[in-house]
Amino acid sequence: MVGIWSLRPTLRRRLRHGLDAATTFVRANCPDSTRTRLRTALAKQEALRRVAMLVAHGTTPPSETFWVVCRELGGLLDADYAAIARFEPERMMCHLAEWNDPSVPAMGVPFGGRWPMGDTAAAAVYETGRSARRASGSTAGELGEWLRSHGVSQVVSCPVIVHNRLWGELALRFLGSRPAPADTERRMGDFVELVACTIAQAEYRAELIASRARLVTAADAAQRRIERDLHDGAQQRLIALGLYLREAETNASDENEALRRSLSSAAKCQSDVVAQIQQISCGIYPTTLTQMGLKGAIKSLVRHCPVRTDLHIRIDRRLPEPAEITVYYVVSEVLANVLKHANASVVHIDLVATSGDDLRLTIRDDGVGGADLRRGTGLIGLQDRVDTVGGTMEVSSPVGGGTSVVVGIPSSALDDPQGRP
Structure with a gap:
């Protein structure tokens, strides 16, 4: 399919004017029922587009994407609540995301976010692999009591299939006596596929x-x-x-x-x-890390660097070995690149890793710039190391503007299970 933005501007204007004219004609000549169906279809496509753009971007955390799916789907189908849960062994469910219509109170997460399926709609999905709906009045046990205590009358659940395996459910909950529309399961289908794409992306990245x-x-x-x-x-x-x-x-x-x-x-x-x-x-292999720790090892690198280096380190403890090795190699490789390519007069190194905070390493020089990860400058191999500790690495190197390398490692990756002193 040819995207509209790949067409010539004059043709784009003609198409836009044609669409506007068609819309005006439909509004003026189509019966109310047809206009209602068109508005419903357009609303669904717009909601799908927003979610699809989020999924295609690939950098949004799955938890955020799940919440957006719940919001868009719940709002589109006039549900009061929408939720996503993962199926686990022994017929258990794990809560991952939930949305509620602004006009109703939030239900919260029951039972610590993990509960047995019982005889819910989710259980029917788990057993058959197909969509199911249940009236809360027919749901027994604590979960049924919890649903009824919040006024939920009906739950519609659709299976989420990832790589041909049943992964979990996408569920809508409705209050009061009004039943869910008969085509609810069908209209949920496209959103379920986007949830599956998000999960597949997350699993592939992991x-x-x-x-x-x-x-x-x-x-x-x-x-x-x-x-x-x-x-x-x-x-x-x-x-x-x-x-x-x-x-x-x-x-x-x-x-x-x-x-x-x-x-x-x-x-x-x-x-x-x-x-x-x-x-x-x-x-x-940096044996100096074992002998002197990260701070001492970096100071040793700086002492042997002929380029003037402005070094600031704030570390209040030993870090896990993978994190220390990653930081050491980043500093070592960047300094080597400065010597070989940058023609710099000074390098600034700032390393901060204090308890409870993310680690942040910033290295800047005043050299010629122009470093490119795709040209094999030595920096490309560092990306794998940074990724393995859950970190991020950003390189900015405009021609004539020096090079800046910023590495961040989340605090969750800095909790050393070995309790190094």
């Missing part, structure tokens, strides 16, 4: 983040092994070789000055190689 986390964890484990092998293997042998060379230099006769100089040069070369291996090992 699976993607989990996959990235497994890759990052495996890479870190491999780096630890390489660092350990270098330290316990090649580095130790080189240190032993250096001792032998120094001993040979000491034992060389005074008359053989050329040999002494050669041995001294070899020992110096060995010492340089050991220092280089230590530097490589630190780059493979």
Whole structure:
């Protein structure tokens, strides 16, 4: 289908004028019943469009999208309440979202947000996989009493199917004696599909983040092994070789000055190689994190950076290892990019991670800018790390305006179950 905005402006104007004329004609010549049906259809399409835009955007939290679905559907079908619940094992339901018409009081969430299906409309959906409606008077148990205590007379429930599995329900509740319209289930269908799309998106993103986390964890484990092998293997042998060379230099006769100089040069070369291996090992896996903590490790990076760095750190505790490693690698990679590409005179680093608050890392330079994640500047690999801890990373790098990298990690990811000091 060709979108109206892809057409030429003159043609768009003609179409708009034609639609306006058609609308005027319908209003003037169609009977009231036809106009009512048209208004109903247009209202539904407009509500669907609003929800579809929210789902297509892909960044709105599912809980917010669920509430918007409840609001749009409940308002469209003149329901008093709308709710979304997930089915769980042992015929239990978990409340996820609820909306009420402004003219009626909120029902609240019963039983701590999790309750048995009993013989409700949801139970019929669970058993058959099809839409169902129930009068609250025929619903037994505490849930039936709760519905009746709020004046609910009827509940209409539609199944939410995600990847060919029954996931949960979208339900409408009606007060008083008026029954739900006969076509309620049919009109709920399109909204149910949008709920399913939202859930599928959330599950896909969760699976993607989990996959990235497994890759990052495996890479870190491999780096630890390489660092350990270098330290316990090649580095130790080189240190032993250096001792032998120094001993040979000491034992060389005074008359053989050329040999002494050669041995001294070899020992110096060995010492340089050991220092280089230590530097490589630190780059493979940041052992300084274990030895000095995040604050000390970042200060060590800054000390070895030839570009003037303005550093401000406010951390009141040790963070979980994944969060510390993520922050360390971000600082390390950004400083490396500053040296290679930015031609900057100063770098500003601000890190804040206090109890109960989100972590925020901001790195800014006054260089040439123009950094692009798509060009493989080294920043692209950091996005996976940030995603695995539930964080966000924003890069702003206008040409000639320097580069700014902002990383945020939610406080929920900073609660260390190991209780690190």
